[in-house]
Amino acid sequence: MKIIDAKVIVTCPGRNFVTIKIMTDEGLYGIGDATLNGRELAVASYLTDHLIPCLIGRDAGQIEDIWQFFYRGAYWRRGPVGMTAIAAIDMALWDIKAKAANMPLYQLLGGRSRTGVMVYGHANGTGIEETVAEVGRYIDMGYKAIRAQCGVPGLPSTYGVSKDRMFYEPADNDLPSENMWDTAAYMAHVPKLFEELRDTYGYSHHLLHDVHHRLTPIEAGRLGKDLEPFRLFWLEDAVTAELQEGFRLIRQHTTTPLAVGEVFSSIHDCHQLISEQLIDYIRTTIVHGGGITSLRRIAHLAELYHVKTGFHGATDLSPITMGAALHFDTWVPNFGIQEYMRHTPETDEVFPHDYEFRDGYLYVGDTPGHGVDINEELAAKYEYKRAYLPVNRLRDGTMFNW
């Protein structure tokens, strides 16, 4: 089966999404997500100007060879833009292969390992009381695992606290908006939130928290220790992870489980974190980590070292990534949990899909492929709209991690 054409579709049903559609001479097509929040057009150009010309005429079934061609063959390896582009092609090719086999993707990967995929939802509020009430709402909706984020006294805005309770979109401005950060205020506040949550709801649900790269290793060790009585499922992105050995210090000080990896683009960003057992969950996901072909290698490496998967699943990853991830989650032996932030009805309409939420779990359907499609006519109605993620500064104006 030959690839005869491929195109990039940019659409903005409330937020920007980039999609590749690959067509074959047998009439089958596959789609892949190429969305990189705040840098969408760079990936679109990388695909259109540099990868698609090399794709035409290739055998659509040679997924591994095409991956190697674009990874090794580029000479300039890795990086989020390049790896997101490779991931999009890879996802689309797995979609085609599964459709050709007339199988849902999880069957092709090795079959079902579980009945459903446990997901965690996002509860947040400006203060502790509001956040506690939001967690209650998620419990009522059937969630077994809930991430809790809360405003910090004295800071006008904080990562993870949304304007719209049900749909969190951090890319909130035409040019980057500026947030303010205060580590001491944050570290003093977070344990109070989790103490209140456990006092109110007990220990029957999993609770998670995302630090969003704001601490140093020793600060993360302290926070992890302070949170130990509240038995978190994980503490996410406690530090920026460019320095993999930095996690040794966190590990020496706390037994709170650690998750990291949503901004990683390859196995080389996490091989030390995994092989030294410095983390418990790897969050690198299909769209930003080089596709299913690449994530399969990361998951197998992780399995050797008791590390489980915990795929990133924010709203800036399109329903295509969610569909592909859910097939992967349904199969992968060392599954941990899947993040799930609902997409808006406009987005769901542009990307019809067959996965569904029931009682804390997401379930994939049995449609051949990854089960997600794109309504191109509808997509064309929503024009690209530039949007950036915020940046962060300390109280004295110093640029910091967002």
Ligand code: GCO
């Ligand atoms: C998460 C993430 C997101 C990111 C977003 C950036 O854990 O879901 O941290 O909220 O901030 O994906 O584009």
Ligand code: MG
């Ligand atoms: Mg995160």
